[in-house]
Amino acid sequence: MINAADFVDAAQRRGYGLWAGVPCSYLQPFINHVIGRDDVRYVSAANEGDAVAITAGAELGGVRAIAMFQNSGLGNALSPLTSLNHVFAIPSLLIITLRGEPGGPPDEPQHALMGPITTCMLETMEIPWEYFPSKAGTIGVCLDRVDDYSRRSSRPYALVMRKNSVEAWPSPPLAPLKAVRVSGRSGGPPAPALFCRHEFLRAIQQSTGPDDLIIATTGYTGRELYALSDRCNQFYMVGSMGCASSFGLGLAIAQPQRRVIVLDGDGAALMRLGALAAVGREAPARLTHVVFDNGIHESTGGQATAAPGIDFAAIATACGYRHAGVATTPAELLAQLGTADGPRFVQVPVLPGALPDLPRPRVAPAEVAARLRATLAVGGRP
CATH class of the missing domain: 3.40.50.970 (Thiamin diphosphate (ThDP)-binding fold, Pyr/PP domains)
Structure with missing residues (x-):
């Protein structure tokens, strides 16, 4: 088991400045830790595919990015992974939790099929993967492999996270809801189409x-x-x-x-x-x-x-x-x-x-x- 700060520090030193994802209990320490930092940014995505697309845009713009989500949402991310990242040669680091791991701890019934097929899906999409590092001393070596693959192929690389890979991290205080001033509110009947x-x-x-x-x-x-x-x-x-x-x-x-x-x-x-x-x-x-x-x-x-x-x-x-x-x-x-x-x-x-x-x-x-x-x-x- 590693500390969230150790991994985020190592990733930040390698230029990873943006994290986008959808919560999973396995990812809670990461999300809680990243939200509380000033030197990296976390974007809460509405779904897993959006998280992948956000990180692809950031990567193309010059900020290395990490998409993280539960394996149950891997299917949602399939479209951008195969037709955006792969086709346009845009790398991203993926952290995908392994719910329903074969031979692993008992889990909810909805993970019974996705657990055994997660790594097969990654291989079918030609995304190399390895298990998320479980010891602090292996973090740097793991990220070096990611860097080497990204440099050579410009395509995504996945770290598959098992349960209890990361120590717990306290939740940050919730940010207050913001009052937003909006101008140009439309309303009224639909406008006509006049031009092509x-x-x-x-x-x-x-x-x-x-x-x-x-x-x-x-x-x-x-x-x-x-x-x-x-x-x-x-x-x-x-x-x-x-x-x-x-x-x-x-x-x-x-x-x-x-x-x-x-x-x-x-x-x-x-x-x-x-x-x-x-x-x-x-x-x-x-x-x-x-x-x-x-x-x-x-x-x-x-x-x-x-x-x-x-x-x-x-x-x-x-x-x-x-x-x-x-x-x-x-x-x-x-x-x-x-x-x-x-x-x-x-x-x-x-x-x-x-x-x-x-x-x-x-x-x-x-x-x-x-x-x-x-x-x-x-x-x-x-």
């Missing part, structure tokens, strides 16, 4: 510069952004649907001096709606979250989403975004992008339809990530 998505994208490109970071959700949004103008400060997500805002949150935490604009879709936002709560709580001042709302999953054939009639801006308001509103014209959208006092949220009703003969990006995902990292002048791996 590509018209808003063109306006965003014309009004932003190389210091701004633009994250485009998977599907037609990223493809249209690429077709209009391929730029090194643009990140075209593939797969990992619903993770754009979490990825943008991690990037905004790592690069607080830059404006981060997340271009989302109504279907993707609904898929991981809890991510809005993490953005509102962490409150990155220069992040703007734009949701293009056409009420359909357009890139998969136009199937309807549950979005019609949903007031996304009101949801963002309830989640703590500092500004939330609706834009029906490109000019209205640009007026709400802002440069500070965020996070900001803009719901943008758009007409269905994409640019004709829409191409797919010819730049490979790993190259998209590498050139964005180079744009940020972020150094190499450890």
